[in-house]
Amino acid sequence: MTETERESRPVGGRGIAHLVCGRRAKWVVLVLWLVLLFLTAPFASKLTDAQDNDAASWLPGSAESTQVLELSEDFRPEQIPAVVVYARESGLTAGDRTRIEEDVRELKQLRDHGIIGAETRGPVYDRGTDPRAAQVHVPILMDEKGWERIAPAVDSIRDDVGEGGDGLAVHITGPGGTSADFSEAFEGIDSTLLLSAMGVVVVMLLFTYRSPTLLLVPVLGVVAALLTAQALIYLLAEHAGLTVNGQSAGILTVLVFGAGTDYALLLVARYREELRRHEDRHEAMALALHRAGPAVLASGATVVLSMLVLLAAEMNSTSGLGPVAAIGVAVALLAMMTLFPALLVIFGRWIFWPVIPHLGSADPSESGVWARMGRRFSRRPRTVWVATAAALALCSLGLIQLRAEGIANADAFTGKPDSIVGQEVSARYFPAGSGDPLVIISNQAQAQEVGRTVADTDGVVPDSLGLPPGTKPAHDGQVLFEATMSDPADSEAAKQTVERVRDAVHAVPDADAQVGGGTAALLDMDEATTHDNILIIPLVLLVVLLILCALLRALIAPLLLIGTVILSFAAALGISALAFRHLFDYAGESTDFPLFVFVFLVALGIDYNIFLTTRIREEAAHQGTRKGVVTGLAATGAVITSAGLVLAGTFAALGTLPMVAFAEIGFAVALGVLLDTFVVRSVLVTALFLDVGPKVWWPNRLAHEDTVPPPKEPAGSAPGPRG
Numbered sequence: 085m086t087e088t089e090r091e092s093r094p095v096g097g098r099g100i101a102h103l104v105c106g107r108r109a110k111w112v113v114l115v116l117w118l119v120l121l122f123l124t125a126p127f128a129s130k131l132t133d134a135q136d137n138d139a140a141s142w143l144p145g146s147a148e149s150t151q152v153l154e155l156s157e158d159f160r161p162e163q164i165p166a167v168v169v170y171a172r173e174s175g176l177t178a179g180d181r182t183r184i185e186e187d188v189r190e191l192k193q194l195r196d197h198g199i200i201g202a203e204t205r206g207p208v209y210d211r212g213t214d215p216r217a218a219q220v221h222v223p224i225l226m227d228e229k230g231w232e233r234i235a236p237a238v239d240s241i242r243d244d245v246g247e248g249g250d251g252l253a254v255h256i257t258g259p260g261g262t263s264a265d266f267s268e269a270f271e272g273i274d275s276t277l278l279l280s281a282m283g284v285v286v287v288m289l290l291f292t293y294r295s296p297t298l299l300l301v302p303v304l305g306v307v308a309a310l311l312t313a314q315a316l317i318y319l320l321a322e323h324a325g326l327t328v329n330g331q332s333a334g335i336l337t338v339l340v341f342g343a344g345t346d347y348a349l350l351l352v353a354r355y356r357e358e359l360r361r362h363e364d365r366h367e368a369m370a371l372a373l374h375r376a377g378p379a380v381l382a383s384g385a386t387v388v389l390s391m392l393v394l395l396a397a398e399m400n401s402t403s404g405l406g407p408v409a410a411i412g413v414a415v416a417l418l419a420m421m422t423l424f425p426a427l428l429v430i431f432g433r434w435i436f437w438p439v440i441p442h443l444g445s446a447d448p449s450e451s452g453v454w455a456r457m458g459r460r461f462s463r464r465p466r467t468v469w470v471a472t473a474a475a476l477a478l479c480s481l482g483l484i485q486l487r488a489e490g491i492a493n494a495d496a497f498t499g500k501p502d503s504i505v506g507q508e509v510s511a512r513y514f515p516a517g518s519g520d521p522l523v524i525i526s527n528q529a530q531a532q533e534v535g536r537t538v539a540d541t542d543g544v545v546p547d548s549l550g551l552p553p554g555t556k557p558a559h560d561g562q563v564l565f566e567a568t569m570s571d572p573a574d575s576e577a578a579k580q581t582v583e584r585v586r587d588a589v590h591a592v593p594d595a596d597a598q599v600g601g602g603t604a605a606l607l608d609m610d611e612a613t614t615h616d617n618i619l620i621i622p623l624v625l626l627v628v629l630l631i632l633c634a635l636l637r638a639l640i641a642p643l644l645l646i647g648t649v650i651l652s653f654a655a656a657l658g659i660s661a662l663a664f665r666h667l668f669d670y671a672g673e674s675t676d677f678p679l680f681v682f683v684f685l686v687a688l689g690i691d692y693n694i695f696l697t698t699r700i701r702e703e704a705a706h707q708g709t710r711k712g713v714v715t716g717l718a719a720t721g722a723v724i725t726s727a728g729l730v731l732a733g734t735f736a737a738l739g740t741l742p743m744v745a746f747a748e749i750g751f752a753v754a755l756g757v758l759l760d761t762f763v764v765r766s767v768l769v770t771a772l773f774l775d776v777g778p779k780v781w782w783p784n785r786l787a788h789e790d791t792v793p794p795p796k797e798p799a800g801s802a803p804g805p806r807g
Contacts, residue, residue: 124315147608152600166260217513255506258519280737327404344416353723384417390687454721458714469771482658487672495671517569526597543581656756728761
C-alpha cells in the first residue's frame with residue numbers, strides 16, 4: 085500500500101485528536117489550562133510546607149521502632165537530642181570548663197525554636213584522669229512541624245555556644261545535629277532541581293531541535309504540568325492524608341521534566357513528519373496524535389501503574405512516593421497530549437525556525453545514520469544481538485561490588501558537615517553510641533529484669549541505663565528507659581546489638597518489652613526495604629509485561645522486551661557499582677537503591693522500546709517485519725536518542741544535591757537510560773526482531789502474513805543466520 089493510499093484512509097481517531105488541535109478547539113484548550121494554572125499555582129508553592137520528613141513518615145507503620153516512637157509520646161514530648169561536643173587534644177583547661185558551664189546555664193534558659201532547655205544534660209566529661217572532651221545534650225521538641233524546627237534550633241544552640249578557637253574544638257552532632265545538616269541539604273531542593281532540570285532540558289532541546297523558538301513550547305508545557313502536579317499533591321497531602329517528603333518532592337520534579345519532555349520530543353517528531361505530507365497543520369497534528377498517541381499513552385500508563393505498585397511497599401517513604409510520582413507523570417502526560425499540541429498548532433510552522441518542515445520536503449531519517457545501522461544489522465542480526473547481550477552480561481558482573489546495605493551518616497553527604505566532624509571527635513572520647521540511645525519500653529512489674537537483661541547484652545554500655553530527664557516514671561503500667569551502645573548508632577555492629585537486645589527482652593516473661601530508637605529504626609527500615617525489593621520488582625515486571633501485551637497484541641515481542649530491560653538494568657547496576665567503588669569512592673548504597681533504580685529504569689526505559697516497537701508494528705503491516713524494523717529504527721532513532729539524553733540529563737541533575745543517596749540514584753538511572761537508548765533499544769532489540777522475524781508477533785496474524793523477503797546479502801558476503 086502506498087503512502088498516499090494510507091493517508092487517504094479514514095482515520096477514526098482524528099475526531100478525538102481534533103478536540104485538542106481543531107481550529108477552535110486549540111484556543112479552548114489553551115484557555116482551560118490558563119484557568120487551571122490560575123487556580124492551582126498558589127497551592128504549588130506550598131508543597132514544601134506540606135512535606136513530612138519526620139521519622140514516622142519514613143518508617144513502616146507496623147515496625148517495632150515505630151510503635152516505640154508512638155508509645156514514648158505518653159512518657160515525654162517527642163524530642164530529638166542535639167549533642168554539643170567540646171574537645172581539646174591536650175586536655176580541657178580551667179577556662180574551658182568555666183566556658184562550658186556558662187554555656188550549659190545559657191542553654192538551660194533557651195526556649196526558642198522548641199528547644200527543651202530545662203532538660204539540657206551535662207556537661208559530661210570523658211573518663212580520663214585529665215579530661216579532654218565534654219558533651220552537653222540539648223533536647224529539641226518535635227511536633228507536626230518538628231523537621232522545620234531542627235535547623236533553626238541547632239542554629240540557636242550554635243549562637244549560644246559560639247565557635248571553637250585557641251585549640252578548643254566545638255561541634256554540634258548527635259541526631260539533632262545530623263538531622264539539621266540533612267534538613268539544610270534538603271532546603272531549596274525543589275528550586276535546585278527545577279533550575280538544574282530546566283537547564284538540561286533547554287540545552288538538550290536546543291541541541292535536538294536546533295531551534296531557539298521551538299524549545300520554548302515543551303518548556304512551557306512541562307512547567308505548567310509541574311505546577312499543576314505540585315498543587316494537586318499539596319491539596320491531597322493537606323486534605324487526604326497523602327505523605328510527601330523531601331525525597332518524593334525532589335523526584336517529582338525530575339520525573340515531570342524528564343517524562344514530559346520525552347513525550348514532547350516524540351510527538352514533535354511525528355508532527356514534523358506529517359507537516360511534510362500535509363499543508364494543513366491542524367490535520368498534520370491530528371494525524372500525529374492519532375499515530376503517536378497510543379504509544380505515548382501506553383508509555384505514560386506504564387510509568388503511572390509502575391509507580392502505583394509502590395503503594396504495596398512497607399516503607400512509608402516508598403509507598404508515599406508511588407502516588408506522588410504517578411500524579412506527576414499523569415499530569416505531564418495530560419499536558420503533553422493537550423496543551424503542548426494546542427500550542428504547537430497555535431504558533432504554526434514558523435515555530436520550527438530556522439529548519440521549517442514544508443509540504444513535500446525530504447525526510448532526513450530515510451538516509452540517516454539510523455537507517456544505515458538498521459540495514460547493517462539486518463545482514464547478521466544474530467551475531468549482533470548475541471555479542472551485545474554478552475557485553476551487557478559482562479557489565480552486570482560489577483554487581484558483585486554492590487553494597488546496598490545502607491549508608492552511615494558519616495558517608496551520607498558528599499562533603500563533611502559539622503555534625504559528622506563532631507561525631508568523629510565524640511567517638512574518640514565517649515562511647516560511640518552516645519547521643520542516640522536505645523529506647524526500651526516494658527511493663528512496670530518486669531522493668532528491673534528487663535533492665536538487667538539489657539545491661540548484660542553485648543554492645544550495651546552496662547552503666548548507661550537510665551530514665552531520661554523530663555520522662556514520667558511510669559504510664560499505664562509501663563516504663564521507659566534508655567541505654568547507650570558502644571558502637572556508632574548507624575553502624576552494622578549497632579544494628580546487631582539491637583537484634584540481640586530485642587531477642588533478650590522479648591524472652592523476658594510477661595515483660596511485653598519493645599526496643600526502639602534511631603538504630604532500631606534503621607534496622608526496621610532495612611528489613612522493610614528487603615521485603616519491598618522482593619515484592620515490588622516482580623509486580624512492576626508483571627505490569628509492564630501486561631501493558632506491552634495489550635499494546636502490541638503479541639506475546640513473544642513483550643517477553644523479548646522484558647528480557648532486554650532486565651539485562652539493561654543489571655548492566656547499569658553493575659557499571660554503577662564499579663563507578664561508586666573505584667571512581668567516586670562512595671562507601672556503599674542505601675538499601676532502597678536497587679528498588680528505585682529498577683522502578684525508574686523499567687518504567688521509563690521501556691518507553692523507548694514502546695515507541696520503537698509500535699512504529700515497527702505499524703510499518704510491518706505494510707512492509708513486512710524485517711523491513712519494518714529497519715524503517716522503524718530509521719524513523720525513531722534520532723528522536724528517541726534525543727529523548728534518552730534529556731531523561732538521562734534530568735536524572736543526572738540529582739547529582740547537584742549534597743547527598744550520596746540522591747547522587748547514586750541519579751547516576752545509575754542516567755547511565756541506565758543511556759544504555760537503554762544507545763545499546764539496548766537501537767542494537768539489541770533491533771537485532772533480535774530482525775533475527776526472530778515475523779514470529780515476534782505471535783500469536784497475532786502478523787506472525788503469519790509477513791511475506792516480504794529479508795534483504796538480500798551483498799555479493800561476496802557470507803550469509804548471516806536467519807530466524
